[in-house]
Amino acid sequence: xxxxxxxxxxxxxxxxxxxxxxxxxxxxxxxxxxxxxxxxxxxxxxxxxxxxxxxxxxxxxxxxxxxxxxxxxxxxxxxxxxxxxxxxxxxxxxxxxxxxxxxxxxxxxxxxxxxxxxxxxxxxxxxxxxxxxxxxxxxxxxxxxxxxxxxxxxxxxxxxxxxxxxxxxxxxxxxxxxxxxxxxxxxxxxxxxxxxxxxxxxxxxxxxxxxxxxxx
Numbered sequence: 005x006x007x008x009x010x011x012x013x014x015x016x017x018x019x020x021x022x023x024x025x026x027x028x029x030x031x032x033x034x035x036x037x038x039x040x041x042x043x044x045x046x047x048x049x050x051x052x053x054x055x056x057x058x059x060x061x062x063x064x065x066x067x068x069x070x071x072x073x074x075x076x077x078x079x080x081x082x083x084x085x086x087x088x089x090x091x092x093x094x095x096x097x098x099x100x101x102x103x104x105x106x107x108x109x110x111x112x113x114x115x116x117x118x119x120x121x122x123x124x125x126x127x128x129x130x131x132x133x134x135x136x137x138x139x140x141x142x143x144x145x146x147x148x149x150x151x152x153x154x155x156x157x158x159x160x161x162x163x164x165x166x167x168x169x170x171x172x173x174x175x176x177x178x179x180x181x182x183x184x185x186x187x188x189x190x191x192x193x194x195x196x197x198x199x200x201x202x203x204x205x206x207x208x209x210x211x212x213x214x215x216x217x218x219x220x
Contacts, residue, residue, distance in 0.1 A: 014194075026136065027054040028163075030121040031174045032181070033061055034194045037202045039171050043098050046191040049156055050107060050177065052118065052126055059158040062107060062126070064150055064182050065190035067092040073137050074153060076104070078133055088137035096152030104153040106132050109179065112146035121177035148183040 033049040046174060049061035074089025076082075096104065105128035110119065112135070117125045136145035158166075166172055175198050195202060 028059070028174055029054040030177055032177050032194055033163075034173050034175060034198075036173060041171075044156070048190050048194045049097075050120065050124075050126075050182065051087065051174075052120055052155070054163070057160050059163045061156045062094075062096040062105065062152050063156060064094065064107060064152070065152050065187045066095040066129070067187050068095055068153070071153065073133075076133060076151070077137050080133060082130070082134055083139040084135065084137055085139040085141065091137075091151065094150060094152040094188075096154040097156030099155050099157040103153035105155065106136070106146075106149050106151055108132070108146035108149035109183075110146075111148075112144070121179075124179050124182075125178060148179065150174065150182065211216070 017120050028051045033047075033186065034050055035047045035049075036043050039045050039047070044063070046065075047063050048065045050064050051059065051061040053060045071093040072089060073091040073093060074084060076093065077084045077089065093104075103181055105126055105216065107120075107124070107126055110117075110123050110125045111131070112127075113125060114127060114129065114131065116129045116131075117127045119125050131142075132145070135141045136149060136151075163172070167174075173195075175194060181193055181197065192202065
């Protein structure tokens, strides 16, 4: 699902890792208020894979202003079905921004689909775009989906280092959180799911808060 090139979507197709470490595949990564990288400020990232060598995720709360599904269908020479084309496309991250993927419910599944969490998958292929918006769809597309261009990637130990300096926190994945609300509210909603607010995590709040005050 390229943004500028006529080629099928691709991306890392790694298996979710498991092991003794606290790997975050299938979790939501939430930027802390002190995140200094403007590419990830107030970002919520669905972690697709994470092991000792790398981590990969998709930002799920930053719709692009100038790209819609119809643009992708045109670039891939997919004949749109009637009424298709206005769905937003999201900034998935700064890596491989000419390629994309679809985060979706698991009522739709192909051999290319990676299961990320309960009822949630990721597919990077031209076929899923045809099924979502094409006139020649071979099957019904997913009931819930999010189109993204690019992804976020970290090398060995890089994400762990960022978490250690409080750039990120994380939570369990929640499909209703990803698909059910307004993207502009998702960051605050993700923090709220942890029982905190942005103000409570800010350095200013920490300085003025009494040391023994409860956080809830």
